Amino acid sequence: MTVPRVAVTVDLVVLTVREQRLCALTWRRDRPPFDGCWSLPGGFIQLDEDLPGAATRLMAERAGLADVRIHLEQLATYGYPDRDPRQRVVSVAYLGLAPDLPASSRAQVLWIAVDDLAQRDRAAFDHRRILFDGVERARAKLEYTSLAAAFCPxxxxxxxxxxxxxxxxxxxxxxxxxxxxxxGADRFLIPTGRRTTRDGGRPAQLYARGDAEQLRPPMLRPRTCLPERTGTP
Structure with a gap:
């Protein structure tokens, strides 16, 4: 009996706020399959590393974000048989969030607004699905956790x-x-005692992120921005 070979990759959904828009880091492919399509930065896991180690390595090698302070968490695993035309590939996706991340010096690595990516037809593999799973995870976690502060200085x-x-x-x-x-949320914000006028108008109080991981009470989204239920899994 032949044992099928299965490869494992790590794909990165890296989000930041640039020019008042939610943006994702993309990689423009320059080889088949999906030559010329946008994709998420990622790559194959090496035999001597674990998944978090691979995510950290690829954050530096593919995303160009070495030594950048970033919130990184495992998002989901994608393993349906036809997701990669070359071979059977299982992908473990990670979600990364940070404020005002820098532009890359590599021409094929670009920050693109999430709304613009939704209008682009040519996405590699299942990366459109992975991206919007990551965006929805970020949106949902803003309700119940202090994650929003990860987008702030x-x-x-x-x-x-x-x-x-x-x-x-x-x-x-x-x-x-x-x-x-x-x-009013318990231990969400800590006053620093300093003020700033960078917002314009009167000096505004500066805060730092507190030690709360869960928001009590939560910040629930307005019903107008909840995702539509389509009946599909």
Whole structure:
């Protein structure tokens, strides 16, 4: 009996906010299969590394983000038989989030707005599905965790935090209601005692991320920006 060979890859969904838009890091393929299509940065796992080690290596080698402080978590595993035309490949996807990540010096590595990628037809493999699974994970986690602060600098205003929620969720939020909720969430924000005028207008209080991992009470999305239920898994 012939034992089928199965390869394992790691693919990276790296998200940041650039020019007031939610953007994903993409890799333009220059060889078959899917020559010329956009894809997620990633690659095959090496025999002497574990999955987190492969994700960290590929973050440096393919994404060009070595030594960058970034939130990184495992997203999902994708293993249906026809996802790669070359051979049977199982992909473990990771989600990475950080504020204002730098542009890459490599011409084939580009930050592209998620909304623009939704309009592009030519995606490699199943990377469109993986990307939007990552985007939905980020949107959902903003409701119940302090993850939104991962898109902010070390010190930020409530208005800057609100813009993160608005950009990731894709909907405007009431400033006063938002301020009341985030400052009332247990150990979410810590006042630094400093103020800034970078938002314009009167000096605004600067905050740092607290030690809370779960938001109590949660920040629930407006119903207008919840994903539609299609009945498909």
């Amino acid at each position: 070390q010190e930020f205003t409530v208005a800057e935090l609100r813009r993160v929620y608005e950009i990731v969720w894709g909907t405007p939020l009431d400033p006063r209601n938002f301020h009341r909720k985030v400052t």
